[in-house]
Amino acid sequence: MAGLSTPHQLDHPTTLAAAVLTDDNRIIITIIGVVALAALVVAGVLVRQVLAAGEGTDSMKKIAAAVQEGANAYLARQLRTLGVFAVVVFFLLMLLPADDWNQRIGRSVFFLIGAAFSAATGYIGMWLAVRSNVRVAAAAREATPAPGEPEKDLTAVSHKAMKIAFRTGGVVGMFTVGLGLLGASCVVLVYAADAPKVLEGFGLGAALIAMFMRVGGGIFTKAADVGADLVGKVEQGIPEDDPRNAATIADNVGDNVGDCAGMAADLFESYAVTLVAALILGSAAFGDSGLAFPLIVPAIGVITAMIGIFAVAPRRSDRSGMTAINRGFFISAVISIVLVAAAVFIYLPSSYADLDGVTDAAIAGKDGDPRILALVAVAIGIVLAAVIQQLTGYFTETNRRPVMDIGKTSLTGPATVVLAGISVGLESAVYTALLIGLGVYGAFLLGGTSIMLALFAVALAGTGLLTTVGVIVAMDTFGPVSDNAQGIAEMSGDVEGAGAQVLTNLDAVGNTTKAITKGIAIATAVLAAAALFGSYRDAITTGARDVGEKLSGEGAPMSLMMDISQPNNLVGLIAGAAVVFLFSGLAINAVSRSAGAVVYEVRRQFREKPGIMDYSEKPEYGKVVDICTKDALRELATPGLLAVMAPIFVGFTLGVGALGAFLAGAIGAGTLMAVFLANSGGAWDNAKKLVEDGHHGGKGSEAHAATVIGDTVGDPFKDTAGPAINPLLKVMNLVALLIAPAVIQFSYGEDKNVGVRVAIAVLSLLVIVGAVYVSKRRGIAMGDEDNAERVAKSADPAVVS
DSSP states (O other), X not given: OGGXXXXXXXXXXXXXXXXXXXXXXXXXXXXXXXXXXXXXXXXXXHHHHHHTSOOOOHHHHHHHHHXXXXXXXXXXXXXXXXXXXXXXXXXXXXXXXXXXXXHHHHHHHHHHHHHHXXXXXXXXXHHHHHHHHHHHHHHHHTTSOOTTOOOOOHHHHHHHHHHHHHHHHHHHHHHHHHHHHHHHHHHHHHHGGGHHHHHHHHHHHHHHHHHHHHHHHHHHHHHHHHHHIIIIIIISOOOTTOTTOTTHHHHHHHIIIIIIHHHHHHHHHHHHHHHHHHHHHHHHHSGGGGGTHHHHHHHHHHHHHHHHHHHOOOOTTOSSHHHHHHHHHHHHHHHHHHHHHHHHHHHSOSSXXXXXXXXXXXXXXXXXXXXXXXXXXXXXXXXXXXXHHHHHHHHHOTTSHHHHHHHHHGGGOHHHHHHHHHHHHHHXXXXXXXXXXXXXXXXXXXXXXXXXXXXXXXXXXXXXXXXXXXHHHHHHHHHHHHHHHHHHHHHHTOOOTHHHHHHHHHHHHHHHHHXXXXXXXXXXXXXXXXXXXXXXXXXXXXXHHHTTSOGGGGSOOGGGTTOTTSHHHHHHHHHHHHHHHHHHHHHHHHHHHHHHHHHHHHHHHHHHOGGGTTTSSOOOHHHHHHHHHHHHHHHSHHHHHHHHHHHHHHHHHHOHHHHXXXXXXXXXXXXXXXXXXXXXXXXXXXXXXXXXXXGGGOTTSHHHHHHHHHHHHHHHIIIIIHHHHHHHHHHHHHHHHHHHXXXXXXXXXXXXXXXXXXXXXXXXHHHHHHHHHHHHHOXXXXXXXXXXXXXXXXXXXXXXX
């Protein structure tokens, strides 16, 4: 944002109007659109491969059907709820300033398309995952031979099960990159130079839906998981996915609506928003080439993602399933760098003077080779993804020291387990944040004295990271699929011995892949948000030009616009950090309330149906699914309103400078908080796996109970609040970008209107306070009229014991 402090740059504001979509670029983008469609075709091929696998026994099929029914019911209700919200935002976007009505209508229409693509990516991820998990369990079941049969090759069985789970993730990865690239390509083809402005709506639609799906799905899955663990494992001493636990079906449903649907939508919006920032800045920095090159890089990523997904083929020499996954990831990353290098030297000119459509004299007259800037920036993003993958793996894998140390603390009780996990999360957050910061700064330095080139380099680093997204999404979906497979196997009782161990090992790998993808997701959020600062700057300078005066015309020198020593900007910075903390607290508290309701319900069923324990009575699984569904849909509104209204309040109250500082505070705090929550949760989860594998007393020991409690604390950390921070940052950045012209319009020049600013600020504050107040007043939802009686009975020590 240093560029805001240079009056000279405001005398010659950047405009995108000079960039045009040439005939050659139109052909290139058409080819990119074809590549995007090819990704969807590959997804269809992978779907056929996954569904061709066997589904196991009738019992396994029945359990899988129950999970499918619950997941479909929840997502259908969620999408109906979000549909109403999307329609409201569609019309609100029409009210925001734009160059003409063509841009306004396009922005609103593509907001709906972005929202629909985000929802579709999440839904498809869930749809296939609930069909794949039973097939993974059935494949693992082959490890246990029937009486009279010879011993099976355990390595071959494990590899088959893993391949099914990873190919399922590959489908979601292909849809993520395919739909994201297809949407961006269509906008550029239709709107040409106006595409960046229209894409703001596309990115906002993707980000908003992703945030709601992440928060809602996260509340659902962790409420069920926490409730199931506390009553089943700790109080009743039964296994995690024991069919006698009424919360088991809800827990498995939650894995799909939270981890599969929610994370797929999250990574899709990361993809879309990064492309938005890259195209906005590319048009200004690289002119005509900037309308195509930011799409060429992720198009290469689509091709390398296909290679990487098929390259995940386990070998006998592999130490674990993680070895095969790492191999596929690094093969994809290396090929990406090679192909990007080829594209850079074929497509871009060798000097900045040869870039057509660039109006910034500082860029046109710059010495050096733009191809070097582009290649190094993209390489920074790819290398950043690889390093974060390794760093996150170190802090969360079962065979690494941090998790092993947490396992050792289980011998002294749950308090030390919790403390050790918090320590791991805090420490890992520092290293990850420093890596991301170095990546951003390294890309920024490539621009030299040109702020616009520097910010475009940051955006290109984001597109470089996008080249790995297809494999990253596959890694993420692998986690809940393997977790669900273990749940179905245990509930059915049809997978024992070696087969059960195969699934346990896959689940441990899945915990690590989920933690890794969360780390890389926050990196994409930071890179996209940093790049959007450039877009925000352009919105401010354009707004200043439109009102016919410099922002310093009202007596506030431009040199102080982003001066953090100014009280209003400092307040904005603190407010941005505070929103991250409040958002996280609301999400975790929502899980706590909903999990409490699940605990009461499961306890009630054990108390009123004593035959559950000897299998003479069946639990009422649907009751818990219903509780989680109602609570998740009820609780997701407050965090969502906070994300949208907070930047509006800050902008119209404190001004555009404070709004920029607000975004900086949110990015700084959000980066650290998201990594801390994700890695603490992942480490706790795998420490529990470590003990369950026989270390420190094994299942049923006091050490096991301690790690279960640690995992329970970590559940809302890693699967609700932590990953939801990613779309939160991008929603707030895009809202700020969209409202900046309006803030300037009502703050300066002929349209200056203090009354309008005050009215908007007061309204947004009332919405925030009202939403938080309503959320905080909610008690534990029980789902029927006998709340008080059930609470009293559940509090009875005799019942608890």
